[in-house]
Amino acid sequence: xxxxxxxxxxxxxxxxxxxxxxxxxxxxxxxxxxxxxxxxxxxxxxxxxxxxxxxxxxxxxxxxxxxxxxxxxxxxxxxxxxxxxxxxxxxxxxxxxxxxxxxxxxxxxxxxxxxxxxxxxxxxxxxxxxxxxxxxxxxxxxxxxxxxxxxxxxxxxxxxxxxxxxxxxxxxxxxxxxxxxxxxxxxxxxxxxxxxxxxxxxxxxxxxxxxxxxxxxxxxxxxxxxxxxxxxxxxxxxxxxxxxxxxxxxxxxxxxxxxxxxxxxxxxxxxxxxxxxxxxxxxxxxxxxxxxxxxxxxxxxxxxxxxxxxxxxxxxxxxxxxxxxxxxxxxxxxxxxxxxxxxxxxxxxxxxxxxxxxxxxxxxxxxxxxxxxxxxxxxxxxxxxxx
Amino acid sequence: xxxxxxxxxxxxxxxxxxxxxxxxxxxxxxxxxxxxxxxxxxxxxxxxxxxxxxxxxxxxxxxxxxxxxxxxxxxxxxxxxxxxxxxxxxxxxxxxxxxxxxxxxxxxxxxxxxxxxxxxxxxxxxxxxxxxxxxxxxxxxxxxxxxxxxxxxxxxxxxxxxxxxxxxxxxxxxxxxxxxxxxxxxxxxxxxxxxxxxxxxxxxxxxxxxxxxxxxxxxxxxxxxxxxxxxxxxxxxxxxxxxxxxxxxxxxxxxxxxxxxxxxxxxxxxxxxxxxxxxx
Numbered sequence: 001x002x003x004x005x006x007x008x009x010x011x012x013x014x015x016x017x018x019x020x021x022x023x024x025x026x027x028x029x030x031x032x033x034x035x036x037x038x039x040x041x042x043x044x045x046x047x048x049x050x051x052x053x054x055x056x057x058x059x060x061x062x063x064x065x066x067x068x069x070x071x072x073x074x075x076x077x078x079x080x081x082x083x084x085x086x087x088x089x090x091x092x093x094x095x096x097x098x099x100x101x102x103x104x105x106x107x108x109x110x111x112x113x114x115x116x117x118x119x120x121x122x123x124x125x126x127x128x129x130x131x132x133x134x135x136x137x138x139x140x141x142x143x144x145x146x147x148x149x150x151x152x153x154x155x156x157x158x159x160x161x162x163x164x165x166x167x168x169x170x171x172x173x174x175x176x177x178x179x180x181x182x183x184x185x186x187x188x189x190x191x192x193x194x195x196x197x198x199x200x201x202x203x204x205x206x207x208x209x210x211x212x213x214x215x216x217x218x219x220x221x222x223x224x225x226x227x228x229x230x231x232x233x234x235x236x237x238x239x240x241x242x243x244x245x246x247x248x249x250x251x252x253x254x255x256x257x258x259x260x261x262x263x264x265x266x267x268x269x270x271x272x273x274x275x276x277x278x279x280x281x282x283x284x285x286x287x288x289x290x291x292x293x294x295x296x297x298x299x300x301x302x303x304x305x306x307x308x309x310x311x312x313x314x315x316x317x318x319x320x321x322x323x324x325x326x327x328x329x330x331x332x333x334x335x336x337x338x339x340x341x342x343x344x345x346x347x348x349x350x351x352x353x354x355x356x357x358x359x360x361x362x363x364x365x366x367x368x369x370x371x372x373x374x375x376x377x378x379x380x381x382x383x384x385x386x387x
Numbered sequence: 388x389x390x391x392x393x394x395x396x397x398x399x400x401x402x403x404x405x406x407x408x409x410x411x412x413x414x415x416x417x418x419x420x421x422x423x424x425x426x427x428x429x430x431x432x433x434x435x436x437x438x439x440x441x442x443x444x445x446x447x448x449x450x451x452x453x454x455x456x457x458x459x460x461x462x463x464x465x466x467x468x469x470x471x472x473x474x475x476x477x478x479x480x481x482x483x484x485x486x487x488x489x490x491x492x493x494x495x496x497x498x499x500x501x502x503x504x505x506x507x508x509x510x511x512x513x514x515x516x517x518x519x520x521x522x523x524x525x526x527x528x529x530x531x532x533x534x535x536x537x538x539x540x541x542x543x544x545x546x547x548x549x550x551x552x553x554x555x556x557x558x559x560x561x562x563x564x565x566x567x568x569x570x571x572x573x574x575x576x577x578x579x580x581x582x583x584x585x586x587x588x589x590x591x592x593x594x595x596x597x598x599x600x601x602x603x604x605x606x607x608x609x610x611x612x613x614x615x616x617x618x619x620x621x622x623x624x625x626x627x628x629x630x631x632x633x634x635x636x637x638x639x640x641x642x643x644x645x646x647x648x649x650x651x652x653x654x655x656x657x658x659x660x661x662x663x664x665x666x667x
Contacts, residue, residue: 052562072565085563088666089582098578102568110577148666164567 002064003028003204004049004172009058011044018044019055020228026172026204028063031195032233033207033219037251041228042208046174049206050079063171063204073102078165078203079174082181084157086149086164092156093132093145096163100128103168135167138200139193155186162194166201173203179214191218212252216240224248246372249292255324258298258337260291260309262367270367270377272309273331278362282376289375290368295324295340297364300348301357308357311337313350318343325349327356410639417633429640439641441616442624445530446600449620452534453541453599458591460538461545462584466576468546469553479550482543490540494608497536498523523609526617533618536605541598545591552587556580585664593656597649621645 004026011019018041026032034042047053049060051072059068067075078099086095101110105128109121136142139159149157158178165173178194179187195218198205209215215222216236223233224247231245243249249257262272268284269276272291279291301308311327311334323346325339339358341349350356362379369375411429415422433439468478485493500506501522509519522532560579569575603622606612612619612627621641629638 047562050562050566052565071570072562073568073570077566079563079566081559081563083557083559085557085559087560087563087578087582089585098564099567102570102574102578107571107574150666 005061007059009055029202031205031220033215033222035215036225040225046208077172078170080161080165080178082177084161092160096132099168135163173205175207244374246368257292262289262291278380279377292366293360295338298339301359308359311356313354313356407639411643413636415636442619446621450599453537454595456538457541460542464546465549486544490604529618552584556583
């Protein structure tokens with residue numbers, strides 16, 4: 001059963017394409033992070049799923065029901081806004097109660113004075129208050145329910161917004177960068193709380209973020225979005241280790257993945273600056289390529305068979321838990337390369353200006369076509385490396 | 388730096404005000420010097436004067452009609468114009484026109500429009516087979532007619548203020564209300580728009596009350612307080628006492644009463660309501 005199913009959504013704002021045919025499925029109970037740089041259309045996609053914005057083309061289904069033409073109120077979704085969007089004139093408790101009151105009380109029963117006079121409304125109001133207390137308790141909001149949002153800290157407001165979203169057990173749960181207004185310590189803590197809430201509530205969750213750490217740590221699957229398109233949807237591990245597009249490889253990981261220009265010869269052998277690097281393409285089409293390799297996969301060359309890259313060391317950064325060596329490929333217009341090493345390697349690594357031979361384990365090198373698409377490549381057995 | 392400003396304040400504002408307050412306790416008439424101190428005499432006369440009492444009553448009725456109508460009307464227009472999208476600038480200009488036009492000049496237009504025999508309004512009513520009231524010369528209608536003109540004068544101003552207030556409401560809140568289940572426009576208005584317009588509404592109500600308390604020019608031009616004092620209002624009483632009968636002492640006492648009413652309105656705004664519309 002799919003929680004959220006988005007099919008071929010397109011949206012234009014004036015001359016710019018915000019979404020160019022986006023499809024995405026979030027299974028019931030699944031947590032999917034929609035990751036991308038700002039302006040890539042991820043918030044637009046989320047607002048279309050919520051029904052706040054309408055798409056030019058495509059459909060949205062929630063819990064197996066087509067909701068493309070329904071108003072947000074009829075879609076059974078809840079949303080946490082980046083700005084929290086709490087009602088400033090209502091207390092925290094009243095804020096959390098709004099979705100319940102809107103569903104279970106009529107407009108008459110919601111009038112402040114009348115609701116106290118009608119026995120039916122009084123009973124319903126009491127049920128709502130119980131539900132609010134039950135939701136607020138595990139979020140540590142029990143003592144804050146009588147305060148207005150203006151009297152709460154950023155983290156508390158954020159939890160009120162979460163409580164308001166989960167209070168009526170929606171089928172789909174949308175979060176738009178909910179952590180971006182918190183300081184970094186609070187962010188780490190809230191990250192875990194959101195995952196716990198998700199586990200408890202069990203609704204299909206779509207979580208929009210530009211922060212790869214959030215996406216990789218929290219989500220079951222990550223959808224990487226760029227320029228109005230979803231480039232890849234996969235588990236965090238695969239997104240990191242097995243990107244299908246150079247833009248995904250470059251966006252995920254810090255420091256950025258190293259890239260090197262290369263070319264394939266007529267036999268499918270991959271060459272960097274004319275030298276074979278121990279990789280063969282599955283289909284032998286000659287042409288330019290880009291190689292990408294993570295900083296932690298680069299190493300100092302020790303054996304001759306490693307097909308080393310000649311580089312010049314530029315400078316060394318100490319990070320505490322590691323070292324970053326910035327070097328440059330010793331070729332005309334040589335690419336910058338970063339190597340990540342354990343802190344104990346400090347004595348081994350050369351100073352600026354020194355010549356340095358780095359090797360890339362062929363099995364960890366990702367190969368991309370000029371259009372950014374990944375191509376399958378296999379390491380050559382060491383014995384078959386031609387001279 | 389402080390001295391010239393202080394001096395200007397003393398000469399231009401404080402001294403004249405104090406002089407007016409002092410005059411209120413004398414029987415000063417223009418040309419009769421020296422004035423005699425009469426204590427609360429002027430106020431006792433006011434309390435006993437049926438003309439003054441009807442002037443206060445008329446003012447309160449006028450304020451009681453114009454303020455709610457101009458506030459509600461301004462809010463309704465602002466919501467309609469905001470929702471319309473297209474032609475926003477045009478409508479804003481059209482409804483704001485009465486605010487910038489000269490009331491005295493517009494009054495002659497009203498006089499023509501409302502003329503019992505040659506006015507287009509009554510011509511239209513006659514065409515529909517309805518009665519044709521003497522809008523400005525019947526004591527039953529005159530106050531209502533002036534109030535309608537008063538609403539026409541300030542509704543555009545209020546609309547512009549409300550439009551400014553509406554643009555200050557975060558759009559996310561409307562989106563949140565939709566997602567939270569506020570299906571009807573009324574639900575969203577009650578949940579978001581009305582509470583968040585609180586500070587604007589308070590300001591608009593205060594401004595409208597003070598503007599309508601100060602009604603003078605339409606009365607002076609169109610009715611001169613008539614017929615039979617049916618449209619006599621506080622400021623017009625003050626004006627006739629001071630500048631027609633030249634009883635400046637009595638006129639100053641009326642001014643003082645007027646001032647106290649205005650101060651009371653402002654005090655209520657600051658003290659009582661302000662706390663309920665700002666959500667700290």
